[in-house]
Amino acid sequence: MNLKLILVFIAVFAAVTDSWRRRRRRRACHPANCQVSAWSSWSTCSVPCGTAGVQTRTRWVTVGASCGGSCPYSLSESQSCNNPGCHDHGVPLESSCSCYRGWTNICCDQRVYRPxxxxxxxxxxxxxxxxxxxxxxxxxxxxxxxxxxxxxxxxxxxxxxxxxxxxxxxxxxxxxxxxxxxxxxxxxxxxxxxxxxxxxxxxxxxxxxxxxxxxxxxxxxxxxxxxxxxxxxxxxxxxxxxxxxxCAGTERMCPEGQTSLTGFSPGCTDKYPRITSGPDIEISIVSKDYGGKYGKQMTPIFSCIFKSHGANDDKSRFEVRWYVDDTFVLLETLDDTGREDDPYISTMDQFKHPSVVGNEGFYSLGQTIRCSVTSFFLNTGVLSPEENSDDFFAGIVVHNRSVLIRENDDHPISIQFSSSVPIKCDSSVQEQKLQS
Incomplete structure (x- = not known):
């Protein structure tokens, strides 16, 4: 009896084991990659015109990878757009256009009509x-x-x-x-x-x-x-x-390097006093007397410095023009010194001092200063092309204009700045601590 039970148990166990093995074989999987959707429409171009325009489109995973499969598909792509996009009326820049005469707007698509x-x-x-x-x-x-x-x-x-x-x-x-x-x-x-x-x-x-x-x-x-x-x-x-x-007129502009009384023919010539150095702008701080109760005040003075070629049989003259924020404010005429190594210096000291009530000056701190020089021989009067200095910003220059401040962050933030104007204190002014 016991032998029969043992044989029955062995037969049942073998049948169950064989069935389990068959089920395991059926459950074996194969690697399958992901599936993705169709591409979306292209996005709007990042700039309206120019050479740097980019647009993108995307797609997404609809079925994930399985059994060790991968997802080798790109989910986004980009292409250039709106290049050049100037409507044949201008030269493309990165994100806009430089319009030809008679056209305006960021992409040169608006006609400029005569008044x-x-x-x-x-x-x-x-x-x-x-x-x-x-x-x-x-x-x-x-x-x-x-x-x-x-x-x-x-x-x-x-x-x-x-x-x-x-x-x-x-x-x-x-x-x-x-x-x-x-x-x-x-x-x-x-x-x-x-x-x-x-x-x-x-x-x-x-x-x-x-x-x-x-x-x-x-x-x-x-x-x-x-x-x-x-x-x-x-x-x-x-x-x-x-x-x-x-068509109107018969004359044309003088070639580069030449000039005339009008800047046009006839009479174009390259015979004019040459600027050999500069013009350069320098700034100094001086004590200037404003009179009355104001007395002496520390004042920034600008100098326009340049050199010309040596003495010439034909006496020359120089016209120095001063500009504040690109607005002409002052003209000074300098005569020929006849000495090559001597610099010519024009000064502008009409400072609009904030401490002097009613003081009418040409410039104040926080503005951009520039000078230009033209020259001519007295016997011809033909004015040379204009030579310009670099722009000089007079004031406090902030070097890092953007800083990141996080909430509850107690670390100090560094803001870097410098003064393009010399800082000089009057001996009669006592030192004071800056209050925030």
Whole structure:
């Protein structure tokens, strides 16, 4: 009996063990990678225009990896965008555009129209007109189509039918030449006035402006009027199709390194006193007497220092201009010393002292100071190109403008600053502790 029970137990145990083994074999898994969703739409570009624009898109895991599988998929990706995005009206910067003339806004997508004036039919347009100061309209100014960023002048921004006067040093008369070459006057198809100018003062004539295209004279024609005033002409003009612009004047700007009385031909020359060093700005603190109850006060004085070449048979003169926050405030004229090693020094001491009531000065602390120098020989009067100093900020300069302060953090925060102005105390002023 006992033997039978033992044999039955062994048979049952073997059957159970075999069943468990079969179940274990069925449960064995294989590595499976994750599953991801489709890509989202691209995000908005990080900048509206320029070269640094980036946009991204994402996706997410819908089924995780199993049995030792992996998730080898990128969940985000980026691409450049809005490059250059200047609407062909400017040069792309990192996050904006540098607009060509006649266009504005961060991405050069807004047209700048010429100003208008209100005038009656009986008004004298010799005095009621809009001035155009654009030396590129000269017939001797040529646009270079080979340049990668070349833009052509285009007079498509006239509003209505207004009266204008060309006032640049290139000249004030519209050209009447009907053989103007392509790219003259800084445009592709230059416009000239048909016929001659009136000869009598206050005489007005109606005519037209034309350009030539595809070897066809007067391809585009626009109505216009011209009036002779005392010493100049005014023109009634309207907008034209691009790329075309009105031509006025015959002179052009002097080449780099040359100058003239007007900055334009004729008479361009490189014969002017040369600045060989500077101009540089230096600052000192002096005790200046303000009179009355104010007496002597410590005052910052600025000096503009430069050198020129040695003595010359032609005496020279220098004009030093002072600027405060880019606003012109003072002109000083210095005569030639005739000695090469002697520096020329112009000073500005009109300080707006905070302790002196009613003191009218040109500058105060916390402003940016700059000087410039031009020179000329007395026998010619031709003014040299302007030489500028570096900007000088007068005051306290904070070096780390951004600091991180955590709540309940008792560690001291260091703020670094320095003074660009020498700190000097009057001996009569006692030392005091700074109170916070």
């Amino acid at each position: 208008t004036i209100s005038s009656s039919a009986n008004e004298d347009h010799c005095y009621s007109h809009i001035e155009i100061d654009e030396p590129e309209t000269s017939i001797n100014y040529m646009a270079d189509p080979s340049l990668p960023d070349v833009t052509f002048l285009c007079d498509d921004n006239f509003i209505g039918y207004q009266w204008y006067r060309f006032v640049s040093a290139a000249g004030g008369e519209m050209s009447t030449r009907d053989d103007l070459p392509e790219y003259a006057c800084g445009t592709r198809y230059p416009l000239y006035m048909v016929g001659d100018h009136p000869t009598e003062i206050n005489e007005t004539i109606s005519t037209s402006a034309c350009n030539s295209r595809y070897n066809r004279p007067c391809f585009d024609e626009y109505d216009m009027e011209v009036k002779k005033c005392d010493g100049y002409f005014v023109y009634r003009l309207k907008s034209v199709y691009c790329p075309s612009a009105y």
